[in-house]
Amino acid sequence: MKHFLGAAFIATLPTLSIAEVKVSAPWARATIIAGRPGAGYLSLTSETGDRLLSVSSPVAGEVMLHAVESGENGVSRMVHLDALDLPEGETVTLAPGDMHLMLMQLTQKLEEGTNFPLTLTFETAGEITVEVPVLGIAATGPEGTE
Template identity: 60%
Template sequence: MKLFLAAASLAVFPIAVLAEVVVTDPWARASILASRPGAAYLTLVSDMDDRLLSATTPAAGQVMMHASETDTNAITRMIHLDALDLRAGQTVRFAPGGMHLMLMGLTAKLEEGGQFPLTLSFEHAGDITVEVPILSVAFTAPEAN
């Protein structure tokens, strides 16, 4: 009887399994002109398999996920990603020269010392908003944790 009641309660009140994604080290370089795209970088770790579906910010008209690929002739090019799969426990770094979030149609120049909100939308974890500090145009990357 207890087993039946437990099964019945699960049917009425299903258990929600929510992923938690930890976002660390968000940053962007200051931009020289508002008419040029900017880029944002960060680190992601999910406690279960998830998928980054999109990103938005009021600082730009559009945010695009890009990866870099080097071909056999040592030519590197950007590749647009529609989504990014995250594996449980795997650290994914967005960094200069690699994956990045391209900020298209900046609403204003990215000024060193400023910041802007960035909302990341995940398939399971939902929306996560982080504040992205704007660092020097010459900044390369924070120290890895």
């Protein structure tokens, strides 16, 4: 449970100075069918430039970074990314229909109204854990955020 405790601590400190990467508006879609992967989204900003190396969560056996590519026949498919570059000063947004975090081997269904911790490991900033709220299955993003 060390991830969970870490997340609770960091969540109360929105302007943590050691976090060189700003993680904003994290959210995930509720899952209805057990055994299906979940999807998570967020925005990342690094003033100095950084690289997202890996993501993990106690609710998933593995968290993969996926991009969406449109194929020759117009059918889009998901492409696995090994890492995600964060250009200096730019905000990189993961959103439905675009890049996303794929939560594989969920240990529990993602229920709307609950939260789960997610730990992101960056090349420079190190580990940052955020609490991810689970929104409805038709949600397109958290309300009231940029």
